[in-house]
Amino acid sequence: MLKSKTIIIFVLAMSLVMGMLSFGIAAEKQFVAIATGGTGGTYYPLGGALAQMLSNNVEGLIVTAQTGNASRANCNLISRGQIETAFSQANVTYWSYSGTGIYSNEPILTNLRGIASLYPETIHIVATKASGIKTIEDLKGKSVGVGAPNSGTAADAEIILAAHGITFDDIKVDYIDFNEVAQRLIDGQIDAGFTTAGFPTSSIINIATKRDIVLVPISPEKSKELVEAIPYYGATVIPGGLYKGVDEDVLALATPALWICDSKLEPTLVYKMTKALWEHRDVLEKVHSQGKNITLETALGGMGIPLHPGAELYYKEVGLIK
Incomplete structure (x- = not known):
């Protein structure tokens, strides 16, 4: 009888430990969204493919792509803390960050940071x-x-x-x-x-x-x-x-189309996302012909805002930034 009670207590204890471990694993999941554009454009298919590729290749990360009005609207979403990353035109991103151009009378969105320049729009x-x-x-x-x-x-x-x-x-x-x-x-x-x-x-x-x-x-x-x-x-x-x-x-x-993010994102996370982008960019080429123009050699072209420190670290590692 005593032996049976001991076994039961052991099983219950192990179940509790496994449950705690499972909770810990679940708690480690990170969720990130990419604001793209309407379904009739190029942001939408490439954004969806990028989200899936990041989810598959960055451990513990789940990325979703969201449709939207693109560029300035996406910059506003990041500025308000409503989304973590987005696609946006280079010129619109620069004007939004600097408060110049056609947005000279609009709020300055100083928390925008760059991850990569992607392809020409x-x-x-x-x-x-x-x-x-x-x-x-x-x-x-x-x-x-x-x-x-x-x-x-x-x-x-x-x-x-x-x-x-x-x-x-x-x-x-x-x-x-x-x-x-x-x-x-x-x-x-x-x-x-x-x-x-x-x-x-x-x-x-x-x-x-x-x-x-x-x-x-x-x-x-x-x-x-x-x-x-x-x-x-x-x-x-x-x-x-x-x-x-x-x-x-x-x-x-x-x-240029840029992939941008909130300055508040953890550098380690952005580093991993940047690394995954360039190590698995062939996935994007299969989704849209513009994927072939997404190259490491042009990753900084038209980047009129500061790079996120996590992205900057990756580009230094691969020799793109000295």
Whole structure:
């Protein structure tokens, strides 16, 4: 009888110990989110793949990707402590951090920190052929989707239009995301729309399968003017044949996409996430063609805000920072 009681006590004690260990293991889990963009852009698929890859390769870390309005909205989420990391355009991130540019009258978001520069985001200006729009000047008086409120696309639209002497008061503005731009163009409810995303972007592919479209070019003169005036803009070309019905190359502007985070994140955690990104970046290449442009050699390109100390440590280890 005594032996049986001893065995029972031993089993109960072991169960208690195992339960405490299990609780300890569960308590060690860390949860991080990545704010991406709408489902019709490039942030969304790459953000989802990055979240899964980090969860698979950083022990004890669970990462989720969240849709959103992107760029400035994502910067605001980090600033308010509502999300840990996000994707954002380089120019918008720099203006948000420094309180300059189009955000000179907005709160300065000083807790933004950089993890990596990812790939170029190209500013597409897409219109239906039926609209008769061929140049940016032709947008005056038209119905134009300029991106979601507080998005990088809306900022790009405002800047590019202003360079051509057009304000939002001169057009019929629709603050709508990529998917809504696509649907309204297909339905004939708007004439044109702006989309800033790594090409090819699914929303424009969708439009081109259902309507005859044109991609409106920026002139070489205006491109040069804006590249010289606006931080982190660069000239690029949208290749002919990328979208149905657009057979010629189209001159456009681009800006780097950044992965950014809250300065309050632990350096060890950010170091591990940065290391995982560059050791498993091939996962991203399988999800979207822009994944091939996510390279260690360009990891610091267009980084207009301070690096997070955890990311900086990794780049020093691999010799990218001396």
